[in-house]
Amino acid sequence: MKRTRVHGVIALAFGCLLCQSTLAAPPASADLVKARQLFFGIENVNATTGEVNNQKVIFSWITNASYAASLKGRVVLLDTYVHRAETVPGRTPFVVEDLVSLRPEAILLGHGHFDHADNAAFIAGNLGIPIYASAETCVAMQVDATNLFAAGRIPVSKVDCHDVTSTGSTPGAEIVTIPQLEPVACITAFRHLHSARVAADPNIPIFPVLNIADLRDPQMYPPGLPLAYPSSGSGGPGGPVSIFYQFVMRGDNRFTVVWHNTTGALPEGCAIDRCWSPAVGKTLFDIMQSLPPTDVELGSMVSLGFGTNGMRDVVIYNKALLPKVYIPIHQTNAALPTSSLEFKVSYLAQLDLMLNPAVANPDYYFLPKELRPEARWMVDPDDYLKPLVYDPKDQRWSKPAGRAAVGACN
Template identity: 45%
Template sequence: MAGSALSTTAHANNGDLIAARQKFFGDENVDPESGRVSPDKVILSWLSNSTLAASIAGHVLLLDTYVTRLEVSPGRTPFVIGDLVALKPEGLLIGHGHFDHADNAAYIAAMTGAKLYATAETCVALQADFAREQADPAIQGNPATAFPHKASISCNTVTTTGSVPGTQIVKLDFLEPDACVIAFRHLHSVAVPVDPTWPRAPNPSVYYAVDPRDPGLFPAGTPLAPGKSGTLPGQINIATSGSGGPGGPIPLFFDFVLREGRHFTFAWYNSSGALKEGLGSGWPNGTPADGQRITNILKSLPATDVDAGTIATANFDNNSYRDPFAYIQALNPKIFIPLHLTTGSTFKESISPAVYGGYLDQIKRLGLTLDQWPDTRWLVDPEDYAKPIVYDIRDPRWDNPKKLPAIKHYCGSDPDDHHDDHGKP
């Protein structure tokens, strides 16, 4: 039902599923008869902020569920929430429980049966959100948006309540035998005092005062996101109960390791805390030892091929790109994809080119050249929404023998025990 106005059904038919998957993952990567996505690829499709539709060896997931603007009809985002329901994801991974990450999670889970993976605190918030939506006549009184009969949600707790960041490293088996998923709690962004040792890049506003595209797209005063006080005509108002609540600032880091081919690895996280001080907004009394513990984990993970991580932090005004750069430098990926580009700190919709200018400036201020830094695949809204980023898991570029001991350590077995085609193109 791509292109429809929030039309959601309890059981999207096969045509809806195929259309949604082709919209997000590309016609050439989706079987036109079954809707199955290519099993020999990892495909990422940016849906705004830190939200990605992901196909990992043919398994369809949503990494976060927030959409910057839930259009009544496709507009700035070229899709609507009904398309996310029609996508029929197997799982919904929630990086943390703030509204700009967990919005829509309970709704999509109830409509599709997809399993949620989140912290214990965020799971509590999402169960409360489900109960609120279940009792909302604006949702349940409309046959197009009402939950299926006896709907429920299944929220799998990845870390326990109140756990210390970096002390619970969990192996999740829901993609086995195709992929191992490693998850742990880390630090949410937080403002800390100016670090005099960090060569700060200037605020993005130095580069672009306004986005010259927007006046032509939206008249002055047009809100780029609906307010929480009401709904637009025909629009569902879904705001997670975790926003600002106990599940809000407690983030998870997810690492994916493919079993086949070259053991492609992919990291995803939607916040980056002050590793130097060991502080986060959900861990306000941390110490440098907490940050060092997380840094050590990041460095010990199987060598990262693609890092899809936040570039915005609450610490940006004080210390510019310091905290996200600490994550990038610890992971040392081949490719970096910036996320959290449409909400958070000083970042707003449409200033992505300005943020990129500051990012390049920051690399230079560190005394580095671009060939000493990961290849960067910058994203610009709204042009890059729902455009598939495709990686062939058998590409020789991902070969790295140093991955194997770390894979065995974190994933519990030698990856070659699962398949006999290691290294074949």
Template identity: 35%
Template sequence: MGSVSELSGRPRSFTRRTLLGGAIGVGLVATAGPSLADPGADVVAARTRFFGAANVDPVTGAVRRDRVILSWFGCTSFAAALGGTVVLLDAWVPRGIHSGYVPTTVAQVGELRPDAIFIGHGHFDHAGDAGALAQVSGAVVFGTAEHCDQIQRQVDAPTFHTVALGDARSTPGETYHHSLGAIEVTAVRHVHSGPKPPDHSDAGSAPFFPVPDLRDAIANPPELCDLVALGSSLSAEEGGSLLYQFRIGGFILTWNDSAGPLAEAGPQVYDVLRGLPASDVHLGAIQGFNQPFNGLRDVRQYIEAIRPGVFVPSHHDNWLPGLTARGDTYQATLQGELDRIPADRRPALRFLSDPGDYLRPDVLTFPL
């Protein structure tokens, strides 16, 4: 695997024309990724739904290898096709307080047959379905040692493999390198979101209080099985937090499922992030426990260190009505934070709104 320094460089400039969507189907067979030995109709249907008909071979289920395709299915969970290789970033279909808000199921996500599942941290809303999904798909699970142990305990007689990237005692800023076929992966230990006293420096941000929204729970009442599943997973522990950078065919994607107060709890992590290649696309969590005290300051500081060409928010949807609100309530505040970044370093914002942008690969498709 090449060193990080060999891959450095500024991200490409993305425009509407380079956000390809699912409209280009010419030459699919010639550019398809690896075929499945026995895809079955359900696998082909799931991949088509998540990644778009123009990007999936209707016979083999192979996904185009000349694309990076991202499909959001709630909170910080994404199905990703990286140069034809299918992986999951986090593994939880939001449900419990409501049912049916996200238009998919755990079974349908499993039918994607991912090769790997990458876990950012171990809380239920990020890893609650990882064991079931790995068991049915055979995906390798990546996370800290605690994430791996916890996920194996989610199922009886687990048959899937895990790769431990440090453990809960690892120091923020530690890095781990791995490869998955042509994909090079760097994981960085960082810090989960948490409250800190208001930052009154020039870097600080005003407190942010999105108004809780119960309408979605009323419109999508919970089913008993989902309430039981939620209750049984609430005790899941963080187990440490990991940020991931994926490099494939010159394209660089960075993903973090929490944005911690690094200024106070791990400033050395900024140096590590600045030492990584600048990202073409950054998928970043924007909801956090520090927002009542410091707004979206932590989110902005992650973005400043990661230096993406395009920023895509997550963990801002109404997955826990009563405590969360629809993502649209974050948009103006997030744009205000981005506007504080100098124009020559400011990423384009590709905002996601729930529920309309769930399973919308056309808004997050990029060329390799």
């Protein structure tokens, strides 16, 4: 296991060697070209080499909180779970093996529950690529690799899994930098809180969430034959240990993206596995505020606390990060498939309920209209594999003077 930390922790070595060797050998296989065009769009992928546009940042939703990402041509997977993974494309318009054909250079896991970490060891074991995850989840990845090797599914019995944080660490205590995408992008990561159900917050009104599915969905998308590669870690210690990632592009307005596949209860400092303390929650809030300014937040729209506190936790993460664009993730699991627009209604209403500057603890509970992000809502399954393409050079992403070098990635 290898680990990098800012503030005196050894840097990970050899982070970008694999990607250089992967993308430096045109012409590419037909499977690679086909997969990359499927995920990132025909217009964004070279039909001969399979290289993805090296001037753009592209995200492609692959169900739930999972995304295929190309950061100026550097392809990674953010989670590897596939909802309704089947032997042939159906409601989900691809199969797990297409993620192998995509040939990402690395996998980053937000936490170890099945709806995030399934298929990770299968993909990494077949491609020989690194996984970045908590130390606890890395243990599960090795168990998965052993099982997949014994079943003849992968050619190796171990995978290269890098501990992002150490076993049992307190959320926010270890801030790390991951050089996997250098010199194109710097990655900052730290442990935060898995979402949790806590008591109703007395400080602000809460707009309820109706987690209601579209009853037409089973008729439109009849189930097929399931085919996926489950992780053993869902019920283990790594299941709830959650990692927050920020990607800062080098140059070009320092275009910055955050991805967090769960959204914790910061005011209480509680996660699904334990309540740490309100002080831990405040530390995490302060860390998020200290990061380089965020342009796009790919953040979980569902908290396990939605039954008591609606979309409160989502808005508090917005307040901490102040992104220009918010893209809701973690649909199809916890949030019922097709329930997305119910969550959108509640999210927009909750924003309107957090406009009182005189509220107790305005750091958490006051988000003025001028600081709201543009919500670019996603709806399953219609928005699967529809590339979200960003030009880092666009002046919308320019940063205020004096803030561009704040944080771990400077």
